Amino acid sequence: MATDVHRPVTTSPVTTSSAVRVEGLTRAFDGRAVIDDLRLDVRQGEFVALLGRSGCGKSTLLRILAGLDRDIEGTVLVPRRKAVAFQAPRLMPWKKVWRNVLLGLPGKPERALADRALEEVGLSQRSDAWPKTLSGGEAQRASLARALVREPDLLLLDEPFGALDALTRINAQRLVGELWQRRGCAVLLVTHDVEEAVLLADRVLVMDDGVIAYEQEIDLDRPRDITDPRFAELRAGLLERLGVDPAAEAA
Amino acid sequence: MSISHAPPGSTKDDIPGISPPDGADDQHLGLEPIAPVSSRRARVPRWLRRTTGPLVLLALWQLLSSTGVLTPDVLASPGRIAEVGRDLVADGSLPDAMATSLRRVAGGLVLGTVIGTGLALLSGLFRVGEDLVDAPVQMLRTVPFVGLIPLFIIWFGIGEAPKTAIITLGVTFPLYLNVYAGIRGVDAQLIEAGESLGLSRWGLVRHVILPGALPGAMTGLRYSLGIAWLALVFAEQVNADSGIGFLMVQARDFLRTDVIVVCLIVYAFLGLLADFIVRSLERLLLQWRPTFTGR
Numbered sequence: 001m002a003t004d005v006h007r008p009v010t011t012s013p014v015t016t017s018s019a020v021r022v023e024g025l026t027r028a029f030d031g032r033a034v035i036d037d038l039r040l041d042v043r044q045g046e047f048v049a050l051l052g053r054s055g056c057g058k059s060t061l062l063r064i065l066a067g068l069d070r071d072i073e074g075t076v077l078v079p080r081r082k083a084v085a086f087q088a089p090r091l092m093p094w095k096k097v098w099r100n101v102l103l104g105l106p107g108k109p110e111r112a113l114a115d116r117a118l119e120e121v122g123l124s125q126r127s128d129a130w131p132k133t134l135s136g137g138e139a140q141r142a143s144l145a146r147a148l149v150r151e152p153d154l155l156l157l158d159e160p161f162g163a164l165d166a167l168t169r170i171n172a173q174r175l176v177g178e179l180w181q182r183r184g185c186a187v188l189l190v191t192h193d194v195e196e197a198v199l200l201a202d203r204v205l206v207m208d209d210g211v212i213a214y215e216q217e218i219d220l221d222r223p224r225d226i227t228d229p230r231f232a233e234l235r236a237g238l239l240e241r242l243g244v245d246p247a248a249e250a251a
Numbered sequence: 252m253s254i255s256h257a258p259p260g261s262t263k264d265d266i267p268g269i270s271p272p273d274g275a276d277d278q279h280l281g282l283e284p285i286a287p288v289s290s291r292r293a294r295v296p297r298w299l300r301r302t303t304g305p306l307v308l309l310a311l312w313q314l315l316s317s318t319g320v321l322t323p324d325v326l327a328s329p330g331r332i333a334e335v336g337r338d339l340v341a342d343g344s345l346p347d348a349m350a351t352s353l354r355r356v357a358g359g360l361v362l363g364t365v366i367g368t369g370l371a372l373l374s375g376l377f378r379v380g381e382d383l384v385d386a387p388v389q390m391l392r393t394v395p396f397v398g399l400i401p402l403f404i405i406w407f408g409i410g411e412a413p414k415t416a417i418i419t420l421g422v423t424f425p426l427y428l429n430v431y432a433g434i435r436g437v438d439a440q441l442i443e444a445g446e447s448l449g450l451s452r453w454g455l456v457r458h459v460i461l462p463g464a465l466p467g468a469m470t471g472l473r474y475s476l477g478i479a480w481l482a483l484v485f486a487e488q489v490n491a492d493s494g495i496g497f498l499m500v501q502a503r504d505f506l507r508t509d510v511i512v513v514c515l516i517v518y519a520f521l522g523l524l525a526d527f528i529v530r531s532l533e534r535l536l537l538q539w540r541p542t543f544t545g546r
Contacts, residue, residue, distance in 0.1 A: 040533040066447050083447075090444035094539045103458060104448030130539045146448070 017078070019044045019154050019186030020065060025074035026210075027060055034060050036210030037074075044153070047180055047187045049197035051242060052207035061207070062158050065188065079186075082154040087162045089139035091146075098127045101146045117149040118142070121175060123178045137168035139189035141175070148179060155180070157189045161196065171201035173199060177222075194238045198231060199224050206241050214241045274377055327509035328529070335509040344498065349517060351494040352487065353413065354481050358522075359418025363475065366419065367426030368468070375434030375464070376456060385431070392424040397485050404490065414486040421482035425474035433467020466540065469533050476525040480518060 020042035027035040036058040042048050052058040063069040064076060066084045091100045101114035102121070118124045121141040131139060140160060147155060161169045177200050180187050191197055197204045198218055206214040216238060220230060239245075262453030309329055323331065339345035369386060373380035396417060403413035437460050445459040478511040487496020495514050502510035 068443055068447055086440070086444065088440060090440055092441060092445075092459060092462065094465070095458070104445065104450045104454065106449075130541075132539065132541050135523075150448075 017043050019046065019079060020188065021075070021077040022065075023075045025061075025064070025072060025076060027057070027064060027069065027072045033210055035064070035072075040205075040213050041153070042186050042188060043199055044186055045184045047189070047200060047202045049189045049191055049201035049204045050207060051191065051194060051204060051238065053242065054192065056207045057210055058207045059158055062156050062188065062190045065154070066156050079153035081150060081152050082156060083152035084146045084156045084158065085140075085143045085149045085160045087159040089131070089143035091134075091142055092138060093131050095131070096127075097129050097131060097134070097142050099124070100131060100142060101149050103146070105149065109181060113149060114145070117145040120148060120179065121145045136164055137172060140164060140168075140172060144176070144179070148183065151183075152185050155183075155185050155187045157187065157191075159191055160189075161191075161193070169196075176200065181222075194235050194242065195226060198234050198238065199226065204238060206238065324506060324508065327493070327512060332509050332512050333369065334514070335507075336513045339498075339513060345427060345513070345517070348493060348495045348498045348514075349521075352496070353481055353521070355414050355486070355494065356418060356483050358411075359482065360417045360422055360475070360479050362415065362419040363422025363479070364426060364472075367423040367471070367475070370423075371427045371430035371434065375431045388424070388427055389506055392428070396420040396424075396482065400485065400489055409490045414483075414491070415513040416480050417486045418482040422475040425478060426431055426468070427469040429467045429471025430464060433464030433471075435513070437463035469529065469537065472532075473526070473529050476529060477522070480522055480525070484518070 018041055020040060022038060022040040025035055025038040025040075026033055037060070040061075050058045050061070060069065062084075064072055065078055066082065067078070068084075091097070092103065094212070095103065097110055098114040101117055102109045102111070102175065105113075114125055115127055118127050121144050123138060123141045123145060126134060126138055126142070131142065132219045134142060140163075160176070161172050164172055173196060174188075176189075180200075189197070189200060198220075201218055204218060205212045206216075208214075216234065218234060220228065220234075224231060226232075313329045314328075316323075316326070316330075319327070327335070336345070340444070357422065370384050374384040374388075377379070400413070400417060403416050407413040407416060418477040441454060441459055441463065445455050450458060483494075484496055487494045488500055491500070495517055499511050499514045502508075502514070
């Protein structure tokens with residue numbers, strides 16, 4: 001059962017600082033539990049990265065938090081205002097970029113609202129373009145603007161940089177970091193890129209066998225330097241957790 | 252080859268095989284220029300190229316007629332047809348017939364579009380609708396609609412009703428099939444994205460499903476227009492006292508191939524006009540879709 005919490009419930013002291021509370025969550029596909037009695041807490045304004053091998057259920061967890069998969073057992077508490085950015089930008093090709101950004105907002109929002117969000121992601125000049133004429137990086141930024149315009153308390157990112165080329169990815173990662181610091185919303189980033197996770201997150205979770213198998217606080221100062229030896233150490237430790245031998249990888 | 256054997260006083264290089272002869276640098280690797288697109292294009296304007304084919308055909312036809320290979324009772328000459336066409340317009344019989352035929356097609360088209368699209372929405376959007384509507388429609392569509400003409404005459408008499416009914420029937424099925432397929436072919440990822448943006452059920456239909464089904468609907472409309480003319484020809488040749496089909500049947504009785512050809516040309520132009528309308532609609536409604544335009 002998925003429950004929406006409008007505002008943090010004041011009677012429960014645990015939830016006042018939580019953006020996500022998940023307890024005893026189970027999701028089975030044809031009797032096979034992909035998520036098995038999972039527990040997860042995300043504080044308000046916290047940036048959490050979720051790592052895991054492909055097929056470990058991390059995307060399923062994100063879809064559950066987004067309210068797109070309700071075939072579940074357990075308790076899931078998420079803020080009412082939440083937004084998702086998917087791996088593919090999923091813009092409606094028949095709506096201009098700015099209309100895509102405003103899609104689904106209640107009432108009759110002004111175009112200026114969309115333009116402000118597009119400016120925040122550096123895409124104001126393409127506001128009037130058709131989505132199919134955007135480059136991969138531009139489309140992904142439009143998708144981010146569409147998420148941000150909802151002023152979410154929880155931003156769910158499902159491998160949003162996966163389809164971008166290396167250079168575009170670096171810029172997009174930096175952009176997400178900046179937006180998070182400016183907006184102060186909680187972020188759950190699903191990724192398979194350990195470096196990206198260590199670069200952006202306050203806390204990195206490793207999912208395995210349907211539960212959070214390992215968790216690592218990242219207490220490096222921001223902006224983070226990937227050449228910092230402590231960065232490399234954290235990265236190596238996480239890679240080991242994921243079953244990649246760091247020595248073999250370096251060779 | 253030894254350098255010391257080079258002929259004295261030679262102006263050429265010592266090793267002729269390595270240094271290319273003067274002025275022949277470019278040929279050495281066999282380089283060829285890549286012609287810019289602009290220089291390849293501007294040979295013959297597009298409209299001229301497109302009109303050439305029909306004009307050649309017309310000239311050939313005139314040639315065959317004037318040399319007597321094509322006799323008037325088989326096929327009248329283009330000149331003769333133009334003359335007859337002018338006469339038919341002048342005495343008002345062609346405009347009258349065209350108006351009648353256009354009215355029939357328009358009536359059938361509107362009815363068929365409403366029914367076909369309505370049924371497709373019903374079975375495309377609702378599972379209950381699909382269960383109730385899809386099977387009977389799929390069954391009925393395999394019946395050749397022209398075969399229903401006798402039944403329609405019994406039901407509706409010989410007035411305008413059976414003609415409109417035949418056109419309606421012909422138009423309904425291609426529209427139904429394409430709109431239905433268009434709705435069911437909308438990318439599930441986009442629907443999910445719409446859900447995650449908080450769109451209501453009606454919002455999903457309006458902003459995601461219907462626009463996504465539009466390319467399919469336009470294809471259906473194109474088929475429907477083609478079939479509408481076909482149905483019109485059948486309907487008007489079976490029993491009619493007005494319309495282009497009636498004009499043709501009358502001409503057949505008097506062995507007037509020239510009148511028949513004029514009517515055929517009118518059909519062709521009406522078909523072209525219909526196609527032009529759909530193309531314009533597509534350009535307007537589907538401008539978000541970048542398409543391959545050919546070279």
